[in-house]
Amino acid sequence: MKITLRGKNIEITEAIEEKVSEKLSKLDKYFIVSENVEAKVLVRTYPYGQKIEVTIPTEYVLLRAEVVDQDLYNAIDLVIDKLEGQIRKYKTRLNRKSKDNKLAFNLASIEPLEDEEEDVLVKTKTITPKPMDMEEAIMQMELIGHSFFVYRDTETDAISIVYRRNDGDYGLIETE
Numbered sequence: 001m002k003i004t005l006r007g008k009n010i011e012i013t014e015a016i017e018e019k020v021s022e023k024l025s026k027l028d029k030y031f032i033v034s035e036n037v038e039a040k041v042l043v044r045t046y047p048y049g050q051k052i053e054v055t056i057p058t059e060y061v062l063l064r065a066e067v068v069d070q071d072l073y074n075a076i077d078l079v080i081d082k083l084e085g086q087i088r089k090y091k092t093r094l095n096r097k098s099k100d101n102k103l104a105f106n107l108a109s110i111e112p113l114e115d116e117e118e119d120v121l122v123k124t125k126t127i128t129p130k131p132m133d134m135e136e137a138i139m140q141m142e143l144i145g146h147s148f149f150v151y152r153d154t155e156t157d158a159i160s161i162v163y164r165r166n167d168g169d170y171g172l173i174e175t176e
Contacts, residue, residue: 002038
């Protein structure tokens with residue numbers, strides 16, 4: 001697996017690069033075509049900790065995990081654990097859905113998750129997005145206690161989604 005490592009607000013040392021390479025190389029056993037897979041790793045420093053984001057786009061599935069921790073090396077271990085969990089989850093789903101899957105994983109080397117429940121759709125909701133500006137949408141989202149809110153932007157007349165980020169700030173998704 002190829003690894004692209006970048007740092008923001010932090011200098012990537014040889015020790016960090018070795019640790020990331022060593023840990024990500026453990027994921028090689030899961031991929032059949034490892035030379036075509038490129039892991040993109042981004043390391044950031046914040047006042048509240050170190051954040052590592054790993055994105056591994058394969059031909060059939062996108063694996064992505066991010067972890068924030070005070071200790072960067074601990075964050076690296078935790079992000080690898082998350083990625084392995086995702087791989088196990090995909091294997092379990094694939095085994096249930098079809099025997100003839102095309103996913104570029106070496107499924108023989110992955111242990112299935114124990115007591116994995118199949119995802120079940122528990123509620124369907126139909127909405128008519130109301131025209132409003134972003135500030136009003138944030139206020140509506142806070143009033144109903146949700147982490148996101150869908151609305152029609154009055155300026156662009158497009159459907160937009162405002163959401164609460166993990167750091168407490170807000171994000172906006174705009175449609176074309």
